[in-house]
Amino acid sequence: MPGFSARPPALPTILLDDAVVRITRWDFEPGAATGHHVHGLGYVVVPMTDCHFLIEDAAGERRVTSKAGEVYRREAGVEHNVVNGGDAPMSFIEIEYK
């Protein structure tokens, strides 16, 4: 399709999945996206690289930068698409609590 450029997928790697947590490393090449998803569990994110997030959600689109190690926590129910809006690979570790 002329002018069509799909975003590549962000790559999830399950690091630990037990009775208490599911821990996933997400690796994004520049422009890669998770695809739209709803968080069924609360979660903590630990950026392993500087992360230039492009977030797409019901409110629109916004850019947020988190440096490596700048953690944050969100409640279950978040709905969004997470894109690597920067020009370098980015990676974070997501810890979901069951």
Added chain:
Amino acid sequence: MPGFSARPPALPTILLDDAVVRITRWDFEPGAATGHHVHGLGYVVVPMTDCHFLIEDAAGERRVTSKAGEVYRREAGVEHNVVNGGDAPMSFIEIEYK
């Protein structure tokens, strides 16, 4: 005291402390130690650097290496002293769930 060399303290930085989690970054120069402590909460550790742990506990002393990003989870009740047994600074992020 001749021949006496105290270990320097590992340096904790609270990154987030809310109703759900307490998240602490621990920075160790070579030889630094947390001091003996008992974990009152279960926790996940995310190594931000390669970590050459020297663990001292009731079972004795052992060395464990975790590469950056090699996460692990432990239940509440762990008792130990954690030492940087390597020759480079090391750092990890600890996520305790309340």
